[in-house]
Amino acid sequence: MSYLLDTAVASEPLGGGVHRVVVTSDWDTANKTPNGGYILALLQHATMLESAHPDPLTIAITYFRPAQPGPAEVRVREVRKGRRVSTYDAILVQDGKEVAHAVLSTHDWDATGTAEHTPHAAPGIPRPEDCGDASDLVPAGMVPILDRYVYRSTEPPGWLVGKPTGVTESLAWIRAKDERPVDSLMAGAMTDAFPPVTAEIGHLASATIQLTVHYRRRPETLWALGHVRTRHVIHGYHDEDVELWDEQGRLIAQSRQLAILAEG
Secondary structure: OOOOOOOOOOOOEOOOEEEEEEOOHEEOOOOOEEEEHHHHHHHHHHHOOOOOOOOOEEEEEEEEOOOOOOOEEEEEEEEEEOOOOOEEEEEEEEOOEEEEEEEEEEEEEOOOOOOOOOOOOOOOOHHHOOOOOHHHHHOOOOOHHHHHHEEEOOOOOHHHHHHOOOOEEEEEEEOOOOOOOEOOOHHHHHHOOOOOOHHOOOOOEEEEEEEEEEEOOOOEOOOOEEEEOOOOOOOOOOEEEEEOOOOOOOOEEEEEEEEOOOOO
């Protein structure tokens, strides 16, 4: 079976670290530009094809300008090949212009250390089948990125039912609409797949400037639980922290981004 995300990030290696890709509008946000998590997945997928290790550990991506539907290239460069961790950078180029730049570190989860310290568990919430489906509250086709996922929570977001809470935090289950299992590629995309919680204070349109994801294990789950928080909005810029947990209550990934709110 060909899953939607895998089709959207498919690349053709041309040699020398260069990969031909096609950007699709099927993952656009309310801004009518490609979702940052989708662009992250494009860069991560091409880089992992060049990696000396099997698993991504961290990725930090800076967005220069919106991509457009159509052909593009991902140019991957090996920065350092290490015994435990290797590092690469990757640039998405379209029409001769650099669109986004990522630095990705890779490793092997089968060769990690044993130290553990987990001071808090996953947030408490009923299982997905016992939560309400919020996916139908946005008409299909209005925001393409939201059509790629299914969202479930104990109650719908306040802003989505005309009752914004003023609290910039959310907790919701998420899975791929086509039931693609969550791996590191999907987890990276999912960290940026939730509507901005700034919508609860009247600001839905948000564009990511920089996004960093730390992967914490190889995921083995269909649903992921996203805990999303914005702590500060200052001069039109806001942070957004996401913790992504699996169905067994284990941390999959953590992310932080800085984004800019649309004026007006």
